[in-house]
Amino acid sequence: MITSKLRLPLLAFIALSCCILKAESQLAGKLLQNPCVNKATCHECIQTSECAWCSDPKHGDKPRCFLEYTNNFCNPMYIQNPKTVQEILMMRELSRGGGASAAAGGQMSAEGSYYYNASSSSSYSGSYSASSSSSGAYGASGSASSAGEIVQISPQRVNLKLRINEVHNLQFRYSQAEDYPVDLYYLMDLSKSMEDDKEKLSALGDLLSETMRNITSNFRLGFGSFVDKVLMPYVSTIPKKLQHPCDQCEAPYGYRNHMPLSTDTPKFTTEVKKAAVSGNLDAPEGGFDAIMQAIACRQQIGWREQARRLLVFSTDAGFHYAGDGKLGGVITPNDGECHLNSAGLYTHSVIQDYPSISQINHKVKQNSINIIFAVTQNQHSVYQKLSQHIEGSSSAVLSNDSSNVVDLVREEYSKISSSIEMKDNATSHVKITYHSTCLNGDTELSTSKCDGLKVGDIVTFNAKIMVTSCPADPAEWNQVIQIYPVGINESLIVNLEMLCSCDCERPGSIGYELNSDQCSKHGKLMCGICDCDDMHFGHSCECSNNEIHPEKVNDFGCRADNTSAVDCSGRGTCLCGVCDCEKRANAEEVISGRFCECDNFSCERHEQQLCSGPDHGTCECGQCVCKPGWSGSGCNCKTSNESCYPPGGGEICSGRGECVCGKCECKSTEEGRFSGDHCEYCPTCTGRCHELKDCTQCQVYRTGPLKDEEDCRTNCTLFTPIEVEKVEIDETKNEYLCIFYDEYDCKFKFKYREEDNKIIVTAQTERECPPKVFMLGIVLGVIAAIVLVGLAILLLWKLLTTIHDRREFARFEKERMMAKWDTGENPIYKQATTTIRNPMYTGK
Numbered sequence: 099m100i101t102s103k104l105r106l107p108l109l110a111f112i113a114l115s116c117c118i119l120k121a122e123s124q125l126a127g128k129l130l131q132n133p134c135v136n137k138a139t140c141h142e143c144i145q146t147s148e149c150a151w152c153s154d155p156k157h158g159d160k161p162r163c164f165l166e167y168t169n170n171f172c173n174p175m176y177i178q179n180p181k182t183v184q185e186i187l188m189m190r191e192l193s194r195g196g197g198a199s200a201a202a203g204g205q206m207s208a209e210g211s212y213y214y215n216a217s218s219s220s221s222y223s224g225s226y227s228a229s230s231s232s233s234g235a236y237g238a239s240g241s242a243s244s245a246g247e248i249v250q251i252s253p254q255r256v257n258l259k260l261r262i263n264e265v266h267n268l269q270f271r272y273s274q275a276e277d278y279p280v281d282l283y284y285l286m287d288l289s290k291s292m293e294d295d296k297e298k299l300s301a302l303g304d305l306l307s308e309t310m311r312n313i314t315s316n317f318r319l320g321f322g323s324f325v326d327k328v329l330m331p332y333v334s335t336i337p338k339k340l341q342h343p344c345d346q347c348e349a350p351y352g353y354r355n356h357m358p359l360s361t362d363t364p365k366f367t368t369e370v371k372k373a374a375v376s377g378n379l380d381a382p383e384g385g386f387d388a389i390m391q392a393i394a395c396r397q398q399i400g401w402r403e404q405a406r407r408l409l410v411f412s413t414d415a416g417f418h419y420a421g422d423g424k425l426g427g428v429i430t431p432n433d434g435e436c437h438l439n440s441a442g443l444y445t446h447s448v449i450q451d452y453p454s455i456s457q458i459n460h461k462v463k464q465n466s467i468n469i470i471f472a473v474t475q476n477q478h479s480v481y482q483k484l485s486q487h488i489e490g491s492s493s494a495v496l497s498n499d500s501s502n503v504v505d506l507v508r509e510e511y512s513k514i515s516s517s518i519e520m521k522d523n524a525t526s527h528v529k530i531t532y533h534s535t536c537l538n539g540d541t542e543l544s545t546s547k548c549d550g551l552k553v554g555d556i557v558t559f560n561a562k563i564m565v566t567s568c569p570a571d572p573a574e575w576n577q578v579i580q581i582y583p584v585g586i587n588e589s590l591i592v593n594l595e596m597l598c599s600c601d602c603e604r605p606g607s608i609g610y611e612l613n614s615d616q617c618s619k620h621g622k623l624m625c626g627i628c629d630c631d632d633m634h635f636g637h638s639c640e641c642s643n644n645e646i647h648p649e650k651v652n653d654f655g656c657r658a659d660n661t662s663a664v665d666c667s668g669r670g671t672c673l674c675g676v677c678d679c680e681k682r683a684n685a686e687e688v689i690s691g692r693f694c695e696c697d698n699f700s701c702e703r704h705e706q707q708l709c710s711g712p713d714h715g716t717c718e719c720g721q722c723v724c725k726p727g728w729s730g731s732g733c734n735c736k737t738s739n740e741s742c743y744p745p746g747g748g749e750i751c752s753g754r755g756e757c758v759c760g761k762c763e764c765k766s767t768e769e770g771r772f773s774g775d776h777c778e779y780c781p782t783c784t785g786r787c788h789e790l791k792d793c794t795q796c797q798v799y800r801t802g803p804l805k806d807e808e809d810c811r812t813n814c815t816l817f818t819p820i821e822v823e824k825v826e827i828d829e830t831k832n833e834y835l836c837i838f839y840d841e842y843d844c845k846f847k848f849k850y851r852e853e854d855n856k857i858i859v860t861a862q863t864e865r866e867c868p869p870k871v872f873m874l875g876i877v878l879g880v881i882a883a884i885v886l887v888g889l890a891i892l893l894l895w896k897l898l899t900t901i902h903d904r905r906e907f908a909r910f911e912k913e914r915m916m917a918k919w920d921t922g923e924n925p926i927y928k929q930a931t932t933t934i935r936n937p938m939y940t941g942k
Contacts, residue, residue, distance in 0.1 A: 133723040136696045137163035140178050140600035140625035147263045150179035153602050153609045153625040178600040182260050189253035192273040248275050248404050251588050261597045262565045270590050273556045279316035279405035281359050285392055287413035288323040290344050290377045295500035303367030306504050319366045320359040324388035325350045326378040327447050329426035333378045343377035350376045352447025353388040359400035382416040390453045391444050393461045395436035407467045414474040423451030459488045466587040470510045472496040490585040519547040519584045527567050533560040568598035600625050641674030658693045670694035704732040736760030744776040751777045787836035794819050794848050798861045801840045819861040825849050
């Protein structure tokens with residue numbers, strides 16, 4: 099029996115033991131979750147989030163890669179832990195007017211360099227040459243900015259050093275400049291069916307110019323037309339038809355630039371009126387050839403560097419695209435280059451195939467063109483789908499005679515100018531997502547597009563940039579990324595340097611030594627570890643491939659501890675005290691670690707994807723290392739609870755559930771089970787329907803237990819129902835629907851919601867009552883029906899018997915008429931005696 103004196107120390111000992119065991123288990127869990135311990139090189143270490151490398155040559159056999167906040171053993175001067183650095187090189191203020199120069203806060207030097215002094219405590223400085231060219235679609239934006247004319251995006255150029263798997267927030271602003279220049283090129287189908295459209299366009303040319311000048315004073319207008327390739331089967335090649343394919347038609351052609359972009363807008367009306375229609379055989383037209391030339395021939399068309407470029411494409415037919423040229427024997431692919439002669443005619447119409455949709459999209463993005471497909475109603479669905487594959491394009495319905503072209507252009511331009519969408523040319527190794535408040539105040543949304551903008555509105559975007567992986571070629575670790583608004587020839591240029599390697603791994607740096615003594619003169623020392631030549635291996639390159647004697651090798655160097663009975667965890671070969679891990683059939687599956695204890699393929703899977711896929715996490719040493727925003731053993735759980743909050747605000751899961759892995763797990767109560775993305779619904783809950791039933795019934799329908807006016811007025815004072823024609827539930831307002839039947843078997847509906855501690859009831863004005871039934875009429879009708887049916891049956895029976903008797907009598911009469919004897923005597927009858935007459939007897 100334990101005495102009271104011994105009981106207290108014994109309990110204390112048990113509690114202390116439990117604490118020690120718990121601490122050890124927690125420590126073991128942390129070690130297993132540590133993604134740094136198995137990294138063998140410095141570049142592998144720093145490519146892992148929150149990991150740092152110790153390059154001290156005297157570090158020994160201790161792990162060199164460690165979590166940056168757990169360092170207590172490495173001299174800070176040897177720590178390799180590069181940080182993300184952002185440097186703003188050019189930051190000119192946003193323009194208000196179309197011809198405004200750079201605002202105060204920056205100065206432009208004669209050499210084209212720009213210096214910016216930040217007003218905050220930190221300052222950035224840099225230079226940007228106006229003559230420098232940037233790769234990609236929007237390289238021209240730099241020169242435009244340096245010219246000091248119009249600035250609609252700020253900053254303009256940024257240097258960014260970014261570690262892999264780290265998210266960096268880059269903020270920039272956009273504002274539409276007032277009186278921004280507009281270039282509008284009208285590209286028209288001049289086949290015979292568009293003759294009336296041409297006449298109407300020539301009549302409306304001045305109105306179109308005036309309308310656009312009301313939008314911007316800096317406006318230029320141009321005109322071009324197209325038909326199709328002059329080849330069979332597109333047009334008739336009969337000599338007579340080649341000259342006049344139809345009545346009052348000119349010879350067909352591919353594309354013609356009638357009028358380059360010009361401020362002489364009255365000339366537009368003249369050129370449209372002067373242009374003659376032509377004709378072709380097949381239904382589709384060669385519009386893609388015309389679009390490609392109108393975009394590619396920038397100098398001949400006259401597109402300006404800083405202007406919103408509109409290409410209005412007008413037709414009533416479909417289009418030929420890449421591959422259709424084979425019908426006419428044209429197999430040379432379209433090269434996307436300009437081929438116009440001095441007369442403005444497309445010279446390679448019969449030499450090159452039509453361009454593809456992807457080629458058109460590439461040219462549109464490269465030249466910041468907004469295409470407006472103005473097509474007739476029967477073609478609108480086709481061009482609407484086409485506009486979804488061409489960046490910055492839209493489609494609208496053109497009347498049969500183009501009489502609405504002015505309104506169409508004005509409306510489409512308004513849509514384009516009031517909306518801004520951000521795009522980028524980032525490679526697959528860089529992931530960029532956009533967030534913005536747009537015009538919604540403080541609520542930031544995950545979007546790259548903002549609508550409803552007006553001149554002067556400033557929109558702030560937050561670009562979240564993350565390097566997801568390092569390219570295999572180190573030359574690709576430095577990239578130029580352009581973030582640009584669709585349809586605007588300006589961009590934010592990001593000079594991105596991916597921090598994929600350590601300084602001490604580069605020749606000439608501190609910590610890099612060729613034929614180092616620490617590597618037995620058989621390798622180079624990099625970041626404190628040896629990189630041996632092809633003939634040697636080992637920690638200090640002490641082992642030679644030509645001098646391996648397995649019986650002399652101390653195989654305990656290939657075992658994790660003295661209790662291990664197998665070398666290299668059973669997944670490798672011990673050579674000179676070093677594990678040579680097995681190679682898997684799948685090259686992407688790698689066994690690693692000093693003792694081959696790690697791999698990147700045996701982690702937990704979710705929905706048949708390792709660590710829920712590369713966007714969620716990576717498999718390192720048998721454990722999932724989750725990327726920012728994800729957690730759990732399989733990286734399938736969101737760390738944020740934002741998705742569990744109702745859209746209109748409130749508690750997590752509406753206070754009726756728990757947020758698990760970013761999703762609400764709803765509770766079941768005595769009232770019923772809640773459901774929905776935010777546990778906002780309860781189909782089985784009665785709620786307050788019964789409580790509100792009687793008062794709603796008496797106030798709206800004058801029925802129910804409180805139908806007496808005095809009772810209703812006395813007992814129903816909390817609310818007055820709002821009467822509507824039809825009750826419908828608005829799920830965003832947390833409304834509940836109630837349905838009951840009254841004493842007259844009529845169904846009535848009402849809904850309620852609670853708002854500011856008040857209850858709001860909305861009732862349907864009319865009840866849904868069953869139709870009245872007249873029983874006496876039904877009974878009399880049934881009786882009448884029975885009598886009528888009986889009479890009908892009697893009449894039918896009488897009719898049938900009469901017909902039958904007449905038929906029998908007629909048959910009898912027919913047989914009697916056909917008899918061969920004297921019908922006055924019975925031929926069967928014979929008299930009893932024979933009478934002999936005496937001719938001499940006179941009867942006396």
